[in-house]
Amino acid sequence: MNKKILVIDDDPAVLEYLTTIFEDNGYTTCSAKDAFEGLEVAKREKPDLITLDLEMPGDWGPRFYRKMSEDQTLKNTPVVVISGLSGHKYAINKAVATLSKPFNTDELLQIVAENII
Amino acid sequence: MDDRVLFIEEDENIAAELSTWIAGQQFRIQTACSFKTAAPHLNGNHTDIVIADPYTPGGDGHLLLKRFKADNPTKPLIIVTAPENTETAMTAFKATVVEYLNKPINTLALDIALQHARQRLALNHKIDSYTQKLEDLHYAQNLYQQLFDEVPCYISVQDRNFRLTAMNRLFKRDFGNEAGAYCYKIYKHRDTPCPKCPVAKTFEDGRRHQTEEVVTSKHGKQYNVLTWTAPLRNDDDEITQVMEMATNITEVRRLQDHLTSLGLMLGSMSHGVKGMLTALDGGIYQLETGIRKKDNGRIELGFHRIQQSSARIRKMVLEILFYAKSRGMQHEATDVAELAEAVADAVKPMADNNGHTLVVDIASDAGNFEADTNWIQQSIVNFLENAVDACTDDTEKNNHRIGFRVYPQGEEMIVFDISDNGIGMDEETRQKMFTLFFSSKGSKGTGLGLFISNHIIRQHGGRIDVTSEYGKGTQVKISLPRFRTAESSIARPLLDGSN
Numbered sequence: 001m002n003k004k005i006l007v008i009d010d011d012p013a014v015l016e017y018l019t020t021i022f023e024d025n026g027y028t029t030c031s032a033k034d035a036f037e038g039l040e041v042a043k044r045e046k047p048d049l050i051t052l053d054l055e056m057p058g059d060w061g062p063r064f065y066r067k068m069s070e071d072q073t074l075k076n077t078p079v080v081v082i083s084g085l086s087g088h089k090y091a092i093n094k095a096v097a098t099l100s101k102p103f104n105t106d107e108l109l110q111i112v113a114e115n116i117i
Numbered sequence: 118m119d120d121r122v123l124f125i126e127e128d129e130n131i132a133a134e135l136s137t138w139i140a141g142q143q144f145r146i147q148t149a150c151s152f153k154t155a156a157p158h159l160n161g162n163h164t165d166i167v168i169a170d171p172y173t174p175g176g177d178g179h180l181l182l183k184r185f186k187a188d189n190p191t192k193p194l195i196i197v198t199a200p201e202n203t204e205t206a207m208t209a210f211k212a213t214v215v216e217y218l219n220k221p222i223n224t225l226a227l228d229i230a231l232q233h234a235r236q237r238l239a240l241n242h243k244i245d246s247y248t249q250k251l252e253d254l255h256y257a258q259n260l261y262q263q264l265f266d267e268v269p270c271y272i273s274v275q276d277r278n279f280r281l282t283a284m285n286r287l288f289k290r291d292f293g294n295e296a297g298a299y300c301y302k303i304y305k306h307r308d309t310p311c312p313k314c315p316v317a318k319t320f321e322d323g324r325r326h327q328t329e330e331v332v333t334s335k336h337g338k339q340y341n342v343l344t345w346t347a348p349l350r351n352d353d354d355e356i357t358q359v360m361e362m363a364t365n366i367t368e369v370r371r372l373q374d375h376l377t378s379l380g381l382m383l384g385s386m387s388h389g390v391k392g393m394l395t396a397l398d399g400g401i402y403q404l405e406t407g408i409r410k411k412d413n414g415r416i417e418l419g420f421h422r423i424q425q426s427s428a429r430i431r432k433m434v435l436e437i438l439f440y441a442k443s444r445g446m447q448h449e450a451t452d453v454a455e456l457a458e459a460v461a462d463a464v465k466p467m468a469d470n471n472g473h474t475l476v477v478d479i480a481s482d483a484g485n486f487e488a489d490t491n492w493i494q495q496s497i498v499n500f501l502e503n504a505v506d507a508c509t510d511d512t513e514k515n516n517h518r519i520g521f522r523v524y525p526q527g528e529e530m531i532v533f534d535i536s537d538n539g540i541g542m543d544e545e546t547r548q549k550m551f552t553l554f555f556s557s558k559g560s561k562g563t564g565l566g567l568f569i570s571n572h573i574i575r576q577h578g579g580r581i582d583v584t585s586e587y588g589k590g591t592q593v594k595i596s597l598p599r600f601r602t603a604e605s606s607i608a609r610p611l612l613d614g615s616n
Contacts, residue, residue, distance in 0.1 A: 011392050013422060017399025024406060084391030101391040102398050 002028040003116050006047035008038040008064070009082070014101075018051060018082075025109055035064035042074055049116045052095075054083035065094075078115045082108070120238055122231075124148045125155045125169035125178075126197070131222070138224060142231060151175025161189035166234045168195045168227075170220070171209070172202055179209055186213045191241040193234035197222055271342065271363040274349065275300050275316050282358060291334040300361070304332040316359045319346040323356055332363070341370040389433060397426040435495075436569060448601045451490050453483035453531055457523040460494055464501040464521075473508045473517040480524040486531050487601045488577055496570035500535050500593050503567070507539030507591060514538060530596050538590040547585050577601075 005027050007018045012033070019029040030045045032038035042050065050068075054061035061081070069075045079094070084101040096115045099108060122144045126132040132148045139146045147164070149155035153175035158164055159182075167185060171178035186194055193215040196206050200219045207217055215237060216230035265272060266286040274283040279300040284292070292303050300316065301307040310317065315326035326346045333339055342363040349358040403419030406412075461477045468475040501521060508517035522534040542550065551571040574581055579597035 011396060013396035013399055013426065014392065016422070017396065017402060020399070020403060020406075084387070084389075084395070101395040103395065105398075105402065 002026060003048040004028040004030065004045060005112065005116075006038065006042055006045060006050045007031045008033075008035065008050065008061075009053040010034055011053075014053070021105055021108070022112070027112075035061065035067075038064055039067055042068060042077070043071065046073065047077060049078050049080065049112060051080045051082050054081060069094075076117075078117065080108075080111055080115070119143050119145045120165040120235060121145045121147065121163065122166045122168060123155065123158050123164040125152065125167070125173050126150065127170070127173045135222060135224075135227070139227075139231070142228065144231070152178050152181055156181065159185050161185075161192055164192065165238055166193050166195070166231070168197060168230075170197050170199075171206055172198060182210070186210070191238070191245070193237045195227075195230045195234060197227075268362075269364075271365070272360065273300065273363075274358050274360050276358055277320055279310055279314070279316060291336075291338075291340075292332075293335045304330070306333055315344055315346045316361055319348050319359045320356055323348050329366075330363070340365050340367045342366060390430070393426055393430050393433070397423060397430070400424075400426055432566075436566060447489045447491075448487045449490060450485050451488050451493075453486055453523060453525075454479050454481075456488075456490060456494060457483070457497075457521070457533070460497045460501065461521055463494075463498050464505065464519075467502060468505050468508075468519055471505060471509045471517075473505060473519055475519045475521065478520070478522045478524075480522075483523055483525055483531065484599070486597060486599045488597065489573075492573045493577065493597070496573040497533055497535075497595065499566050499570045500533075500595070504535055504537035504539065504591065504593075507537050507541070509539070511538075511540035511588075513540075513588065525599075526596065529599055531599060533595040533597070534592070535595070536590065536592040541587045541589050541591055542585040543587045547583060550583070551581075 005022050007015055007022070007029060008031070009015045009018065010033050015031050015033065019031055022029045030041055030047065032041045038050075038052070041047075052061050052064065061083070065079060068077070068079075078096040081095045081098040082101060082103055083098070097111045099111070122139055124132060124136055124139065124146060126135070126148065127150055129150055132150065136146045136148050144166070147158055149158065151174055152159075155169070155173075156176065159167070167182070169178065169182060171182055182194060182196075185192070190213075194210070194213065195216050195218065196203075196210060196214050197218045197220060198206050203217055203219060206214075215234050216226075218226050218230060265283075268285060269287065270285075271288040271292065272285040273281050273288055276282055280297050281300060281303065282296065284294070284296070295303065299310075301309065301311050301314075305311055313328070315328045318324075318326045325348075328344050330342050330344055331339055332342055343366050344361055344363040347360045347362070348356040349360055351357045400419050400422030403415050403422055405419070407415030407417075407419050457477075457479045461475065465475055501519065504519045508519060511517065518538055520534070520536040522532075522536075524532055524534070526532050551567050571581060574595055574597065577597055578601070579595060582594040582596070583591065585591040
């Protein structure tokens with residue numbers, strides 16, 4: 001069965017971009033446009049990896065990460081931060097990798113391949 | 118220094134005898150036996166006291182002595198004549214002479230006369246020096262008063278109860294001329310002393326204190342001021358009053374705010390720009406992989422995404438360019454209907470793409486108005502685009518309609534009325550909608566669009582009335598004057614407080 005990736009980003013264009021890349025490379029995807037929805041989808045879909053934008057309306061990426069870590073079934077899911085914020089390396093220290101926008105597609109795919117459970 | 122005496126006497130024996138005696142009284146003596154020989158010495162530079170018989174030959178004694186007195190009113194003159202001439206001399210010289218002595222000269226009388234002359238000289242010296250000092254003092258006082266008045270700061274002197282005892286001109290101009298009023302009342306319109314008052318601290322410790330305050334002038338204007346206090350002491354070294362000097366730094370703060378906002382903007386921009394570039398990458402990726410896979414649907418999607426992203430980037434760059442520069446408006450006579458149609462044409466595709474109806478109603482008697490066409494157009498497009506976004510964001514209703522009405526109001530005004538039945542705004546959003554960097558659109562908005570639009574409308578002397586209800590829709594009424602107002606052609610910084 002294909003590995004599943006949850007993409008969380010509030011910009012629909014970026015969301016579409018990421019899901020297309022992953023699907024083109026043999027992953028199944030699910031997506032969410034904010035942290036609240038992201039948590040619901042994560043609980044329901046049990047993804048193998050999550051990409052997370054840091055600055056979104058409603059709830060911030062870091063808070064999503066904290067809530068996710070409190071959930072036993074989700075806390076070991078690897079998270080890749082993809083953000084336009086500077087200084088994001090320190091925002092979520094347990095993230096397996098951080099990429100800044102605009103990102104390199106090959107680099108992203110390599111990171112995902114290395115970290116997906 | 119010994120006073121210099123000029124002794125004019127025809128009889129050389131008398132002259133010689135008396136001059137020896139006079140020299141013994143601590144005078145420097147010069148004798149002349151005629152007015153002709155006396156003439157070179159008969160002036161204030163060479164002589165302090167003159168003893169003379171006006172009837173001495175060799176010139177008009179009366180004339181020469183009178184001229185000397187006229188030129189040197191403070192130099193004493195002693196007249197010595199034969200008794201029969203004394204009265205004539207008295208009539209001629211009157212009170213300008215210290216003493217009238219009769220010949221033959223009595224040395225005792227001469228001694229008294231010389232002492233009088235010497236006292237008169239000393240007195241005159243004193244008066245001269247006091248007069249000079251008074252003049253200096255007057256000059257200094259004038260200078261200090263001028264300095265006090267002309268210093269480009271607000272200066273006030275206060276007593277222990279914070280009552281104003283002196284104020285300079287600038288202070289009086291902006292805060293009134295009410296001596297005896299309380300500082301806190303005048304500066305802050307308070308009824309009690311301010312907490313952390315620097316004047317109170319200076320009264321306590323005798324040192325200078327600095328604070329930054331916001332004060333309100335008598336015309337209700339707010340100023341940022343930097344205040345310095347200094348103690349004023351009496352002869353016993355006790356602090357009786359404190360001087361407060363306040364420099365108006367409102368302009369500096371305003372500039373600082375502008376720079377801070379620019380910095381803030383660049384920060385928020387950089388995040389937005391990065392997001393947009395990522396979206397652009399997404400479009401390019403779709404296009405690239407679409408071409409490789411020969412998937413026309415994907416090629417079209419990619420192209421569409423690239424279009425959208427470049428439009429977003431373009432808009433943001435234009436906004437940054439506007440913000441970075443304060444500009445005057447380039448007014449030109451503009452056909453209202455023509456401008457309104459151009460605006461409607463610009464927004465129509467966006468409304469159609471999202472499945473909303475744009476209803477345009479332009480009054481036939483709209484006529485002309487004076488405006489900077491470019492910016493007014495951009496500003497109205499901005500409001501219309503927001504109306505489209507508000508409809509797109511609303512998932513509750515099925516049919517969305519955006520109304521765009523343009524009509525004249527009275528002789529003077531043109532109204533652009535933009536209404537939608539989109540998602541609407543809550544009170545908080547409505548209040549903040551023109552605030553810099555406020556956006557309800559998440560990473561899609563820059564928080565600049567409405568801020569700039571509002572600024573443009575105001576620079577045209579126009580007004581914006583907004584009514585909105587969350588879930589129901591929004592109505593924006595932009596009223597613009599037909600003719601330019603005096604202030605509208607002046608370039609103003611965006612953050613000049615009138616936004």
